């Protein structure tokens with residue numbers, strides 16, 4: 001069975017005004033959104049720029065916005081996002097500079113991660129076949145940037161540290177003897193750190209990898225709030241407990 | 245943890261949460277006392293004067309005004325800070341909402357005194 | 364970009380290519396395709412800003428009291444107009460929405476009941492509607 005669907009794809013080339021191109025494609029609904037985009041590229045428009053690598057949700061590089069919501073098109077089936085004759089509105093991730101068509105510059109993401117010294121931290125729990133003390137990536141985060149795209153605060157505050165990096169900070173703090181540098185603390189606990197979050201939980205809603213960044217931000221806040229209350233009550237910091 | 249002294253990011257949030265919870269109580273009282281238990285839903289001029297002349301009422305109302313102004317201005321500041329302002333703009337926003345909040349409270353005190361001393 | 368040093372001015376991060384994303388305030392309110400949490404966020408923001416404006420108006424209106432009985436009582440009479448009563452219900456809706464959702468945000472933000480944030484929104488939503496119905500009844504009975 002094949003469905004004919006319409007794809008309205010946001011197009012942008014440096015130096016040219018942005019526009020939207022409409023394509024029709026006939027495709028098996030069991031195939032993925034990425035398949036439909038590749039089909040358009042193969043059969044209709046070789047100038048369409050998009051990014052992908054693994055095709056199975058482990059590289060995070062194909063993330064985009066489809067019908068207003070961030071998805072990983074490599075694992076999203078056509079039948080789950082539209083119906084026969086339906087339309088997909090396809091845009092690059094929000095809150096990132098667009099390089100061309102559906103490809104964004106991930107700089108804002110990695111710069112934020114860099115502040116908390118992610119993605120490379122260590123030592124984390126070793127994977128099977130891994131020597132202890134080898135560096136490991138932050139949990140499940142595939143660095144797709146969807147959380148930054150979905151966050152309403154990132155949309156207006158480019159200084160906001162944002163979901164992934166704050167989740168990474170939580171991860172560092174809760175792993176053994178991990179602590180953050182003074183600079184990272186400044187970013188995490190400052191005006192544009194975890195207190196800018198307004199609990200929309202959109203990052204957790206779109207995260208394809210169950211990182212639950214919003215949950216991590218709240219866990220960090222609880223830690224800070226407890227710390228603050230202890231401080232107010234003159235109980236001193238709970239540092240000793242953590243050092244154990 | 246690192247020394248907290250330069251890290252004040254959480255104070256605003258904390259203040260907002262605490263004042264918010266207080267407001268649930270104070271605003272509840274305010275609505276009930278001023279509107280729901282009052283015949284006709286709004287006190288007439290003379291009733292307002294008689295009411296505000298009770299010291300306890302005046303005190304609670306002024307506390308309410310302080311808390312509500314604090315919460316409103318802190319909230320406004322948070323919304324403006326969400327715009328990703330630069331540090332100079334942030335400073336002006338903080339100053340602006342502080343002054344506005346103080347004007348609101350001062351106005352409230354002036355109004356209360358004026359009403360209480362009115363014949 | 365991000366606050367490497369929060370005292371220095373934020374700049375586009377080094378080596379950026381393509382267009383810089385603009386500040387998009389309308390995205391605060393783009394909740395249609397979003398999850399319940401965003402609906403709560405929009406509710407709080409809209410109601411909060413509305414309540415700030417109302418608070419100012421309220422304070423200004425109270426200055427009528429200094430003009431003696433005539434001015435103020437005329438206002439009281441005006442406020443019994445059904446349109447005003449309807450606005451009162453809108454106001455109360457804003458207060459209840461902002462208050463209950465604010466309570467939820469304060470709890471979640473302190474790390475309490477985080478996993479139940481959706482359920483809390485639904486339960487508080489139902490509670491809010493009940494409270495609003497009672498309040499609306501009281502407003503119009505008057």
Ligand code: SF4
Nearest residue numbers: 141142144145147207
């Ligand atoms: S936290 Fe989730 S949404 Fe954000 S970058 Fe990592 S995998 Fe993607």
